[in-house]
Amino acid sequence: MGDGREADFDEFYRGSRRRMLGYVYALTGDVVEAQDVVQEAFVRAWQRWASVGRYPSPESWVRVVAGRIAISRWRGRRSRARAYARHGAPPDVDGPTPDTVALVGALRQLPASMRTTLALHYVLGLSIADIAAETDAPVGTVKARLSRGRVALAQLLADDNLTEVRRG
């Protein structure tokens, strides 16, 4: 493996990881777990870097892999235990605000395909056409997932607010 290829990968990793963290956090709702998923996706990218590095958008490949890992239940709570073992507790700084936590919590209640579509669009700013290509879904399906997802989120957040009001 040549130094140039390593340098390419390192630059790609440094440049993309933070963006990927936001995306995966939106899927998992846990910063440490999101970090673990992102790093795992980059590990897999490096294992296939000979081909992934030549793709027009290696980040798209990593995104798909990270999304699949994040959505997966195969790792279950064990993955959280492993993530904490690998990375320790989150840094002692203010994390996401309660509003953001509530929003991501509501996202996590949506079906995986809808959640991924919303995260790709609203966190990473991908176009409907790009999401369609990345998720291998027709454009109409992507539009429907976005539309229905927004409605479902609004309902979930409204319910959440109502609960808070009832609690006083």
Added chain:
Amino acid sequence: MADIDELAGRLDHELPDVRWDEPGAIRARGRGRTRRQSAVLAALSVLVITAGIAWWAPRSSQPTPAAPPSPAPTATPSTGSGPTTAPVVDGSTLFPVSALLGAEDVGTGYQVTNQHGYGPGTYPAWAFGADDCPEYDALKVTAYKSYLWFRHQNLELAGAPSVFTQGARYPKGVAKNVLADVDRVTAACKRWEYAGGEASTDERPTVVTTTYTVVAKNFAGEEARLVRKDVISRDQDGKVVHQGTLMTAIVRVEDLVGVVELEIPEPDLMRSFGQRIADRMCGVADQVC
């Protein structure tokens, strides 16, 4: 109320700066998986067996254990021994680093990484959490949460299997319940399935089967379990498209519980690790083992 249109900006501003692994470490992890593990494992096993002979020497020949720690939490300021923001107990004596499996127990060249201590209520996970098992919630597993001090560290060597170890001290009598919970989880969640999983795609949907198998009991300390967890993804034709194994040894010595995990099926090695961590915990237990 937050709006999803604001989510990108919120995450950009609110997510903390995490401690990313260096690119070289990411590449090393990738490279390590592509190597054959058997040679490394063989070397590692030889070392453990060799070291184990010395370890099996009669306890009476061992140095006197460290002074027993205070069994009860004491209200002190933060110890600063971990990333926890406000621990109220002194973890250095409740569950010291010396009670965990160490790099020298595992193999030449292994290094300790990600060593952290946690005050009560600050570590959110445990080794037998199985919330994707349909029966898990009904078990209402809670004993593991009541630790007085929790600690973990990883033992890693590039290209070799990583060993994960953790341990905790519990209030009097609770550690037994932690082991009992392991039995309840492994019995209730002996086998479960769900559609989907990491290897599943729209074109090739998979079904994931997870099993817990208790491989051995009471091989170390006062109580011990060696549990194998297998996760297998199969496609509609029954072809295995993804699989993984996790071996977990959990050992109790008085109010201390130690755990060792390895992601390869090596029961003999895991028994050795379980015995090793039991001996280490004996060194800091309230009574001499």
